[in-house]
Amino acid sequence: MKKIFTLGEIVVEIMANQKGQLFTQDGIWKGPFASGAPAIFIDQVAKLGEQAAMISCVGNDGFGELNIKKLQSDGVDISNISIINDQTTGSAFVTYHEDGSRDFIFNIKNSACACINEEMVSQNILQDCDHLHIMGSSLFSKTIFNTAKKAIDIVKQNNGTISFDPNIRKEILHSPGVKDALLFILKQTDIFLPSESEVTLLTNTDNEKQAIDYYLNNGISSIVVKKGNKGASYYSRKEFFDISPHLVKEIDPTGAGDCFGGAYIALIHRGLTPRTALTYANACGAIAVTQQGPMQGTSTLEQIEKFMQQEKN
C-alpha cells in the first residue's frame, strides 16, 4: 500500500478561554493542543486508514512529545520527525473576537520546525510515497521551500501526485520570494485546495471562473474550493459541482480546513470518486468545527458515517 506524505510545521496551540480575551492582559488559556496545518492534515489522513507519514522537526520538550504521541497513536508514521535539542517546539497562541475573527502570536519560523532541511528528504525516504501534500504555511524559509521542491521532484519522478493548499494570509504574499515559491508549487500541483478567498490569489484575475479555467489549462487536474460554512465546490475538465454545508454549532474552526483536506485526499487516494470523497470531507470538516483543539477534530470513517447518518435523519 502506497503512502501519503506531507512536510511542514508541527506546533502546539494555546487557546484563549473567552471571546474578547487579549494578548495584553492575563487570562485563562487552554492547551497545549497538537497542531500545525500539515500535521492536522496528515493526522486526518491516517485516521481514515490510509498510510500516512510526516517530515518535520520538534524540540526536545513536552510540546514535541505531545504532538508525536498524538500523530503516532492516530497511525501516522513519525519516523521522519526529528527531535532537535536546544530548539523549542513551535507554538501558536490564538484569541477570538466577538465577530468570529481570530488573532495569533506565532513562534514557528524560529522554532524547531525551522530545522526542516533538504537532507530530511531522499529517494529512499520517499520510496513508498505516491502522493505528497504541501501547505503554503510551511514555506516560511528558503530552506523549507527547497526541501519541498526536492520532495516534489522525487514524488513526480516516481509518478506520484501532488496536492497543494495555499493556506496563507494575503499579507505574507508580499514577503520576498513567497509568491514565486507558491507559484512554483502550483505548477507541480495535481489537486489544488484553496479556500474561497484564495481562489484567485495566485492568478492575475479577480474572477473565480477565469482563475479556475487558468488552473485547469495549466496542468492542475482538479480544484476543490473550501467554502467553510457554505460547503465546497469541485472543478475538473469533466465536471463541476457544489456540496451543501452541514449546519453545526461552531465550537472552534481552527484546523477544520485541514481536516477537510486530509479527508478528501485520503479518500481520493483510496479510489473513491471526487463526489463521494468530497461528501465525506465536507462532513469531516463540519465535525471538526464542533471540537475544541485543532487536531482534536479529526475523525474516523465510522465517525463521519455516523455523523452523515444523523444529518439525514
Add this chain to the structure above:
Amino acid sequence: MKKIFTLGEIVVEIMANQKGQLFTQDGIWKGPFASGAPAIFIDQVAKLGEQAAMISCVGNDGFGELNIKKLQSDGVDISNISIINDQTTGSAFVTYHEDGSRDFIFNIKNSACACINEEMVSQNILQDCDHLHIMGSSLFSKTIFNTAKKAIDIVKQNNGTISFDPNIRKEILHSPGVKDALLFILKQTDIFLPSESEVTLLTNTDNEKQAIDYYLNNGISSIVVKKGNKGASYYSRKEFFDISPHLVKEIDPTGAGDCFGGAYIALIHRGLTPRTALTYANACGAIAVTQQGPMQGTSTLEQIEKFMQQEKN
C-alpha cells in the same frame, strides 16, 4: 539623579493552573504575565523610586506590548527596548510539581530578545548610568555577552558600579563559553548576588567560606547570598551578618529572587546601609512569593514598610 540600567531578556510567562499539570496534556494555564529575570529586577528598582532603564528587545506583538506597558507604568525608562518586526516576544511555560520544583519550556534564545546587540549600547545611551546589573540568564549568546561586556566597560569608565546575579542552572555552565563569560563578568563585579546553591559555582572550592574569601580578595566589595525561605547573608571586608526570613504562604516563588535583588540594589543606590537595604530586600522577596505572576510581586517602599510593620505586630 543617576540611573540603574540592566540588559537582557523580556518574556511572558504562562503558568500551569494546577500542581502536577504536564506539558504533554492539555489543561488550564494562566497568563501572559510580564517576566524575564532582568525585567523583574528593573521593575522592582523603579517601583522603589530609583531611576531605572532597560536595554532589550521584544516582538511586535501583544506579549511585547504587555511587558513594555507594565515596565513603563512602574516607572522604567523603556526608550532602549526595541520592538522587532518578524520576531516573537520570548516566552516561558512553567509547570509545578508536588515537591515544589518546576519545569519550564523556554522560547528565549530564538525569540526577539536574541536581537539584543552591541549597537544598542553606547557612551551616549549609558551617560546617566552609574550602576549596571547583569543576570547570568541573559548571557545566552556570544552577541549578548559582547553587548554586556561593552556596557560594563562604559559604566566602569564612568566610575559606575556593577552588580551580578549568576541566575543560571548548573547544567548550562558546561555549555561552550558560558563559564568563561560568567567569570569575565564576575571579575568586573562590585556587588555579587548569588543564591545559596550558586555561592561556590564560579570558584574551585565547595566551601562557602573559602568562596566568599576568594570573591572579597578578587575585587568584589560585597556579597549577598539569597537563601530563599532561609533569609539572606551579607559579606564584605568590614562586616558579616544574616537576615532572618519572613514566614509567608508561598503562592508563586517565580521572580522573588529578582525582586529581592532589585530592592537591594535600588536601596544601596539610594544610599542606605547594607543592613537596612537587606532588611527591606528580604521583606520585598517575601511579599513577592505571595503573589502569582513573576513581575506581579514587585513592591513600593510603602508596601514593604506596611508588610514589615505587620510582621512586627
